[in-house]
Amino acid sequence: MNIGLDMMGGDFAPLEAVKGLQLYLSDHRSATSLYCIGDETVVQPLLAEHQVTSPDLHLIHAPEVIGYHEHPTKALKEKQRSSIAIGFHLLATGKIDAFISAGNTGAMLVGAMYSIKPIDGVxxxxxxxxxxxxxxxxxxxxxxxxxxxxxxxxxxxxxxxxxxxxxxxxxxxxxxxxxxxxxxxxxxxxxxxxxxxxxxxxxxxxxxxxxxxxxxxxxxxxxxxxxxxxxxxxxxxxxxxxxxxxxxxxxxxxxxxxxxxYENYGGTPVLGVAKPVIIGHGISNAKAFKNMIAVAEKMIQSDLCGKMLESFK
Amino acid sequence: MNIGLDMMGGDFAPLEAVKGLQLYLSDHRSATSLYCIGDETVVQPLLAEHQVTSPDLHLIHAPEVIGYHEHPTKALKEKQRSSIAIGFHLLATGKIDAFISAGNTGAMLVGAMYSIKPIDGVxxxxxxxxxxxxxxxxxxxxxxxxxxxxxxxxxxxxxxxxxxxxxxxxxxxxxxxxxxxxxxxxxxxxxxxxxxxxxxxxxxxxxxxxxxxxxxxxxxxxxxxxxxxxxxxxxxxxxxxxxxxxxxxxxxxxxxxxxxxYENYGGTPVLGVAKPVIIGHGISNAKAFKNMIAVAEKMIQSDLCGKMLESFK
CATH class of the missing domain: 3.40.718.10 (Isopropylmalate Dehydrogenase)
Known part of the structure; x- marks a missing residue:
């Protein structure tokens, strides 16, 4: 399975996102491919510095960032090369199976509702x-x-x-x-x-x-x-x-x-949309990032969205 | 000033009400007259046993009690000789200036709304x-x-x-x-x-x-x-x-x-009715009873209800 992680979201990103990946990789031996979405000029050196390397790690360059105080709909429209916009694009097109971000909550919700859409009947x-x-x-x-x-x-x-x-x-x-x-x-x-x-x-x-x-x-x-x-x-x-x-x-x-x-639970999944979307707390730390990846895995493995679709048929 | 206290209300009444009076009397040297409303065959011996005596203490006999699970309106109507019904009668007729009970909350609210009535404009x-x-x-x-x-x-x-x-x-x-x-x-x-x-x-x-x-x-x-x-x-x-x-x-x-x-605050005053009415917690102990008397005193002294009346003119 393929999970997309916004490296630029959260008060302590990208550092805590990088450390979260490190924690995750040291704990897990799974077949999950992780797509790290963010500014490669910032993220790449940090990954190298913390020796976060794995054949399962893929860096997707996103030169723009949606800030905390930006208007969600406007920002998503204007910043198509932002990590959140790219994340939803990858999720909508099936390149990734779940998307995680601790960035602008409003933009995450708008993305979940309009790029991914509610499950029929919800x-x-x-x-x-x-x-x-x-x-x-x-x-x-x-x-x-x-x-x-x-x-x-x-x-x-x-x-x-x-x-x-x-x-x-x-x-x-x-x-x-x-x-x-x-x-x-x-x-x-x-x-x-x-x-x-x-x-x-x-x-x-x-x-x-x-x-x-x-x-x-x-x-x-x-x-x-x-x-x-x-x-x-x-x-x-x-x-x-x-x-x-x-x-x-x-x-x-x-x-x-x-x-x-909060770090024990990592983030808040948006329930009732067609694919797994997880929104992290602004103050997300490494442990929170690691746990969000684990929840995303579980949502994919259990085909939670498929089961929701069944229930609303 | 005259304060009425329902001796029969609360899980541990009348004992905790008696002990509350004892606490109150040992702390206060005020000109407050306390009207203790309850079954005198039960309350009188307890007051004697705990040596709660004062010229400011008056026992008002109420042979009936409204239980916790009784229907408020029905009980108030049928049990006119209950401590709550007598308390509201004394308050409505001006014999007391405030009424306190840790008994049936619904009956206290019905009494406050219909025997005492909301302040004009509330x-x-x-x-x-x-x-x-x-x-x-x-x-x-x-x-x-x-x-x-x-x-x-x-x-x-x-x-x-x-x-x-x-x-x-x-x-x-x-x-x-x-x-x-x-x-x-x-x-x-x-x-x-x-x-x-x-x-x-x-x-x-x-x-x-x-x-x-x-x-x-x-x-x-x-x-x-x-x-x-x-x-x-x-x-x-x-x-x-x-x-x-x-x-x-x-x-x-x-x-x-x-x-x-809860005992630190004693009870919940009903705000917006014409006279001070205080409802105690079912588990009220001596300290809670004492504090409810103190709050009632303060409500009377400050003429809180008069000030509310002014505000809604």
Whole structure:
């Protein structure tokens, strides 16, 4: 399989991307070809300096970079030789099977939606976050910000997409789906949650177990937790800030809180688009890059996008 | 001033209510008369046993109790001799100036809305929670669950009610108001947040400082944080669960996390109703009861409800 990695995306790119490759190559003996997309005048010397060499490594020259504050659509259109534009071109044309970048999030989303396109039947693609659970397991929360306002059917679709991700990438057999809500009983909640509940209950593609509350996010009550992107984004950023607080107060050595560190999960896949696209955190470090490559491999190997396509037929 | 305390509400009532009175009386030398509402055959012996005596203490016999799982409206109507029904009767008729209970939350809300009534101009009363900030200050988040679906104007009203509470009860001069959102810039967010922003910006009664995100909840960026009750309830319960996790992992000795303990704040005042009503946590202990009495005193002394009435004229 062929994975494309944007070498120019992220606050510490290309250095951390290079180190991520180094970590990945030292750990893995797989048949994956890695296409490193970036400015070869910068990337080549760094790869040499860190002795990152492998017959599986291919450098694709991209002389332009899309900055963090550029307008996504405009930048993608005007900078066709940027690493992100080239990455999506390679993905769309089948030269690579997955594309990873820690660059401009907006440009990554625009690329995923318009170069790759949603899977037939998926109304809106979604982004998710991994949630470390107290029982040692790992949950998935979605949407975490792509869709601030949602119709009930969207939440129902997120449940399907999230369940497939949980099953095939997180290795959770028969993942339990919970609806983020303000009470346990059916009928509780805002209009959206009230209307989404019966759809989830009737959905034969998922294992819906009912409402979950704010206090259940870190427990094993549900593996896949669905909500609108407004609620999910606030939960995500609040959880991130709690890790930061624990870190500042030197409590992040705690076994549980340490699992909140973003680098363990690497990035956020865009779910519901036809091919694997992974967006990295701006502060991605080597470990995060390595883990994103591993997730991309798993998404390709399990044919996650194909399974999503099947579910929405 | 006269404060009514439901002796029968809370998982550990009446014992913890009695101990709370004991704590309060040992700390305070005020001119407050306390009306203890409950079953005298149970409360009287406990007060005697714990030597809780004071000329300022008055026992009001209420032979009935509204249980946790009773239907609020039905129970209030049928159990007129319950401690909650009697408490609201005393408050409505001016025999007491504030009413506190850790009993059936629904019954407390129904009593506050129908026996006491919203302040003229207040579209919907609201409940809030105290948020300990990293800089040592204290913030207020509202609504935390009374109004799951909100119109933009409601958020604007919560901002006024919350600002007055922050000013007069939390002693924050010129409290900064933030709108819970998913991005910093104006125009970000779901339809509700987008529509509420300009209302908050134009509101001369408050000091609006813009959007805040999930990561800002525990920082000093805003003192009063407004959102719909769905979002707020999830934030509240998630924050409570984080305290529980810290506690289980023995990290709650940490100076910051220890401030999350509910007992420090005692209860949740219903804001926007004509008289002070405070709802306690079901697990209220002695310290929580003591603190609720102190908050009620402050609400009466500052004439908070009068100031709210003024603002909505």
């Amino acid at each position: 109304q809106r693609p979604t982004i998710s976050t991994i949630v470390p659970k107290l029982d040692g397991s790992t949950g998935l929360l979605l949407d975490v910000g792509l869709n601030a306002d949602c119709k009930p059917e969207l939440l129902n679709q997120f449940a399907v997409l999230g369940s497939l991700y949980a099953q095939h990438i997180l290795n959770i057999e028969d993942p339990k789906v919970g609806l983020m809500n303000v009470g346990e009983e059916e009928g509780k909640g805002n209009l959206l949650a009230q209307a989404a509940y019966p759809l989830l209950k009737e959905n034969k593609l998922i294992h819906f177990t009912g409402n979950i509350e704010g206090r259940d996010i870190f427990t094993g009550k549900a593996d896949v937790m669905v909500c609108d992107g407004f609620t999910g984004n606030i939960i995500l950023k609040m959880a991130e800030s709690i890790y930061d607080i624990a870190h500042k107060r030197k409590l992040d050595q705690d076994e549980y809180f340490s699992r909140f560190h | 579209q919907r009363p609201t409940i809030s929670t105290i948020v300990p900030k990293l800089d040592g200050s204290t913030g207020l988040l509202l609504d935390v669950g009374l109004n799951a679906d909100c119109k933009p104007e409601l958020l604007n009203q919560f901002a006024v009610l919350g600002s007055l509470y922050a000013q007069h009860i939390l002693n924050i001069e010129d409290p900064k108001v933030g709108l819970m959102n998913v991005g910093e810039e104006e125009g970000k967010g779901n339809l509700l947040a987008q529509a509420a922003y300009p209302l908050l910006k134009e509101n001369k009664l408050i000091h609006f400082t813009g959007n805040i995100e999930g990561r800002d909840i525990f920082t000093g960026k805003a003192d009063v944080m407004v959102c719909d009750g769905f979002t707020g309830n999830i934030i509240l319960k998630m924050a409570e669960s984080i305290y529980d996790i810290a506690h289980k992992r023995k990290l709650d000795q940490d100076e910051y996390f220890s401030r999350f303990h």
